[in-house]
Amino acid sequence: xxxxxERINGMFTDxxxxxxxxxxxxxxxxxxxxxxxxxxxxxxxxxxxIPKEERPEAYEWMVKTIQEVSNLPLCLDSTNYDAIEAxxxxxxxxxxxxxxxxxxxxxxxxxxxxxxxxxAVIGLTMDKVGIPLNAENRIAFAMELVAAADEFGLHMExxxxxxxxxxxxxxxxxxxxVLEAIRMVKTLSNPAPKTVLGLSxxxxxxxxxxxxxxxxxxxxxxxxxxxxxxxANDDDLIATAATAEILLNKSIYCDSYxxxxxxR
Amino acid sequence: MxxxxxxxxxxxxxxxxxxxxxxxxGGTRSHTITVGGDGTLPFLHFEGTxxxxxVVALEVNDVExxxxxxxxxxxxxxxxxxxxxxxxxxxxxGADLIYLKLVGANPEGANRTPAECAQTVKDVLAAVSVPLIxxxxxxxxxxxxxxxxxxxxxxxxxxxxxxxxxxxxxxxxAAAMVHKHSVIARSPLDINICKQxxxxxxxxxxxxxxxxxxxxxxxxxxxxxxAYSIMERAxxxxxxxxxxxxxxxxxxxxxxxxxxxxxxAGIEDFPAWGDLHDRGTMWEALTATSxxxxxxxxxxxxxxxxxKLVKQNxxxxxxxxx
Numbered sequence: 001x002x003x004x005x006e007r008i009n010g011m012f013t014d015x016x017x018x019x020x021x022x023x024x025x026x027x028x029x030x031x032x033x034x035x036x037x038x039x040x041x042x043x044x045x046x047x048x049x050i051p052k053e054e055r056p057e058a059y060e061w062m063v064k065t066i067q068e069v070s071n072l073p074l075c076l077d078s079t080n081y082d083a084i085e086a087x088x089x090x091x092x093x094x095x096x097x098x099x100x101x102x103x104x105x106x107x108x109x110x111x112x113x114x115x116x117x118x119x120a121v122i123g124l125t126m127d128k129v130g131i132p133l134n135a136e137n138r139i140a141f142a143m144e145l146v147a148a149a150d151e152f153g154l155h156m157e158x159x160x161x162x163x164x165x166x167x168x169x170x171x172x173x174x175x176x177x178v179l180e181a182i183r184m185v186k187t188l189s190n191p192a193p194k195t196v197l198g199l200s201x202x203x204x205x206x207x208x209x210x211x212x213x214x215x216x217x218x219x220x221x222x223x224x225x226x227x228x229x230x231x232a233n234d235d236d237l238i239a240t241a242a243t244a245e246i247l248l249n250k251s252i253y254c255d256s257y258x259x260x261x262x263x264r
Numbered sequence: 265m266x267x268x269x270x271x272x273x274x275x276x277x278x279x280x281x282x283x284x285x286x287x288x289x290g291g292t293r294s295h296t297i298t299v300g301g302d303g304t305l306p307f308l309h310f311e312g313t314x315x316x317x318x319v320v321a322l323e324v325n326d327v328e329x330x331x332x333x334x335x336x337x338x339x340x341x342x343x344x345x346x347x348x349x350x351x352x353x354x355x356x357x358g359a360d361l362i363y364l365k366l367v368g369a370n371p372e373g374a375n376r377t378p379a380e381c382a383q384t385v386k387d388v389l390a391a392v393s394v395p396l397i398x399x400x401x402x403x404x405x406x407x408x409x410x411x412x413x414x415x416x417x418x419x420x421x422x423x424x425x426x427x428x429x430x431x432x433x434x435x436x437x438a439a440a441m442v443h444k445h446s447v448i449a450r451s452p453l454d455i456n457i458c459k460q461x462x463x464x465x466x467x468x469x470x471x472x473x474x475x476x477x478x479x480x481x482x483x484x485x486x487x488x489x490x491a492y493s494i495m496e497r498a499x500x501x502x503x504x505x506x507x508x509x510x511x512x513x514x515x516x517x518x519x520x521x522x523x524x525x526x527x528x529a530g531i532e533d534f535p536a537w538g539d540l541h542d543r544g545t546m547w548e549a550l551t552a553t554s555x556x557x558x559x560x561x562x563x564x565x566x567x568x569x570x571x572k573l574v575k576q577n578x579x580x581x582x583x584x585x586x
Contacts, residue, residue, distance in 0.1 A: 157273060252501050254459035260508055
């Protein structure tokens with residue numbers, strides 16, 4: 001299970017301020033802290049703090065700033081693909097592009113770029129119209145993304161399908177559909193694409209967020225989830241991921257298995 | 265229609281461990297030996313890197329062992345002289361390394377002092393130029409004293425010393441850290457204890473590239489397949505980035521194969537089994553060659569004729585099938 005730390009995001013006030021003032025400290029603080037917590041990957045998102053035309057420069061700066069203190073691979077998170085490309089150019093380790101919907105012009109922009117920079121891609125099971133309600137329609141989009149990987153020569157193991165979970169307090173009926181979609185994605189090709197969720201979305205504005213997050217993560221892992229963008233400093237969540245890996249026989253048990261999970 | 269081979273893309277590889285140290289590195293060996301490093305399952309050259317060939321160590325004891333006459337015959341002229349025994353193993357029998365067992369330290373046996381044991385190690389180091397593997401008498405308390413003395417006497421040689429076990433790993437790990445040696449971490453045919461022991465040793469401060477796993481084995485007909493699957497799991501673990509299982513493995517086919525009735529009973533008792541000499545040789549050779557198919561990097565052997573067969577097999581397996 002790949003833990004992608006969500007904290008370096010301009011939506012958070014400290015990161016947003018840091019981006020405006022070019023202050024490296026908050027980014028570096030969270031890079032180190034998330035790695036200590038158990039992140040294997042760091043998501044990097046400027047959020048709305050930076051005007052569109054300045055974003056490429058901002059992503060380059062973020063990538064360089066984070067890599068000064070962390071060797072973790074980075075997941076570049078933006079809808080602005082020029083910004084992502086600016087970041088990709090400066091990665092020390094192969095990274096991930098977050099994300100592309102199942103829309104043809106965007107696929108044509110993102111997949112060749114991923115191949116060029118040896119990056120993985122998060123593909124969203126949605127198009128311009130929005131997020132489908134049921135698993136079948138999610139899978140129809142997933143199939144378009146799988147076909148695109150084949151067409152553009154992206155390794156299937158480098159495609160992460162995100163079936164898009166919605167907050168359970170307003171869209172409860174999506175949760176089981178997403179689980180079913182994760183199961184179905186694994187049957188689309190051999191080798192199968194990977195799966196990922198922006199997990200924290202499931203608990204938006206609910207009071208018991210941590211409990212909802214880790215419960216759903218364990219359920220999704222049992223369905224075949226490979227990665228999640230999460231709060232990497234939620235100790236119970238990390239311990240749950242480590243334990244679920246053991247119970248799914250995905251990693252070999254030893255008494256210190258949680259520690260091993262965090263440090264790998 | 266052309267068939268496309270399905271290849272796994274492994275994320276990681278087995279760690280490399282260097283045995284021995286040359287004069288420039290603080291030792292006295294003529295060369296070092298590197299084991300591990302493979303980026304795929306054993307000998308799948310077409311799929312990934314097969315970095316280093318498995319190596320064979322011949323066993324030398326510091327007192328005359330209670331081996332079968334069939335085995336002792338090979339060493340009849342040197343059996344009471346560990347240094348000469350080691351030299352014969354290297355010069356005549358082609359051993360890549362020497363595996364020195366200090367059985368004489370056993371309080372129930374010759375009860376040699378730690379200083380006497382350390383002297384034996386020095387004598388063997390002087391007699392041969394290959395890297396050394398040194399273990400005690402398998403009596404934990406005495407071994408802790410003996411191996412501390414050995415580690416100090418051979419400081420800088422980067423010996424592979426053993427045995428670190430779950431209930432007794434601290435003393436030998438400390439000795440290895442202080443005097444720059446590597447350690448054999450032995451677990452009783454148990455992948456979970458194997459992993460935990462590596463973590464415990466590493467937490468003391470010994471780097472992962474100074475640890476070799478001894479998963480323990482059964483000989484042919486006596487649980488070899490059980491050991492085989494445990495070693496396979498460890499290898500698969502190392503290829504998917506389980507760093508706490510990604511050490512090279514050492515196995516004891518010489519000891520295990522020669523314990524079997526099939527390696528000792530004469531033709532007069534079992535006419536259908538055929539000549540004992542060839543049968544005994546094959547029992548050890550087949551135990552050893554099975555183990556390299558599941559990822560053994562170091563084979564601890566006894567029978568020089570079996571060694572010859574195994575080395576020939578290794579040569580063949582190292583030819584690329586890419």
